[in-house]
Amino acid sequence: MRSIPSIEQLRQRPAMLALETRYGRAAVVAALRAEAAALRNRMTGGATTADAAGAIEQGAAVRLARALSPSLRTVINATGVIVHTNLGRAPLSRRAAERAAALAARYTNLEYDLAEGARGRRDVHANHLICRLTGAASSVVVNNNAAAALIVLAALAHGREVIVSRGELVEIGGGFRVPDVMAQSGAILREVGTTNRTRAADYAAAIGERTALILRVHPSNFRITGFTERPSLDELVALGRRFHLPVAEDLGSGWLGTGSDRPAAPGDEPVVSRSIEAGADVVMFSGDKLLGGPQAGIIAGSESAVSAIRTHPLMRALRVDKLTYAALEATLEDHVTGHAGATVPVARMMALTPDEIEPRANALADAAGAAGFDASVIDGASTIGGGSAPGSALPTRLVALSHPSLTAAAIAARLRAGEPPVIVRIENDRVLLDLRAVFEDEDDLLIAALRNLEGRT
Known part of the structure; x- marks a missing residue:
């Protein structure tokens, strides 16, 4: 035990002094104490070491890096899923x-009116x-x-009924379901129709004195095919006007629609502006999916409906x-000016052709082959992801890898452990990039x- 230096002696070593500059004295001392105690326990059990100070120093450095380095890191997304929810959805x-x-x-003037020199409203930003x-x-x-769905229902239908098709009661990921969100809003769910067939007459039959809202939910993360029916x-809207x-x-x-700056429509994704043109009072959509911007819930619609939402108490909790x-x-500006196809990563990635990817x-x-892998370029399919355009595939060219001494799972694990981590997919015991x-x-x-x-093999 005498071979273990004092904490002060360890702290004065050049490597530890350098770490103090980065992590602070208290963190370094705590790490040294923890490593010294761990080494002391190992030595009590019979372990020996020729360089106790070096072992403690190395262990403390690793401990500090694990404890105090950022947990959120950049990764390389080689999965072919463009809007990958687990990888942060749309890159800006x-x-x-x-x-x-x-x-x-x-x-900034986030909530300050520069013209009046007084408090302003933050919701004016991006509105135009x-x-x-x-x-x-x-x-x-x-x-x-x-959050957009939650506040829309709370503002327009709290304590009253919302009519929605049974086939649109979707789970949006992570175990969260539309009925659960509706329950938290205080709105009362009134299901109509069946899973595969709902008619306008079903909505009309459900309307009563307690009805506050007709809700239509785009089933963006699944498709029902075959014997189906769904009112437009x-x-x-005609039914809503009638009642x-x-x-x-x-x-x-x-989806903002197809233009010279945007790729072709993915699957049958509805266009936001067409819903407004059709007369929807409120339309909700994500900012970090096909739009290619930051995480946000965008609510657009009539002045009266949006005003009720804007002034609801939940707005304080849900504001950005x-x-x-x-x-x-910045993202919306690129869509308005027609530059999104060149500047917004999601739009650019969606538009890539197999011929552009192949070189x-x-x-x-070639590089993988030179590094000892069995590598080939094959046809494949990318997906948009993020619950967008399910069933739609984007033709692509994939690099298929295998190794004589490593399984596909082992290759994938080692790529994830690298810097930066590389995220891939596995099919038929091959790594696909x-x-x-x-x-x-x-x-x-x-x-x-x-x-x-x-x-490292």
């Missing part, structure tokens, strides 16, 4: 990231851009689309901060990751 455009970073470090893109009279932004939004009821539509992914507004405005895939396969969602400046990092992995 350079302009959006720079706008958010610039405003993050300064005071949202209205221009959707054709809505007004809009408001909350922190995600589930036009039919529901003087507002109609809300939850679009989920938020200056960083979200900054990134959202990069060939280069990666799809470059659709890999930024071009990450190609060299991906090649280096494969070379480093071969060096």
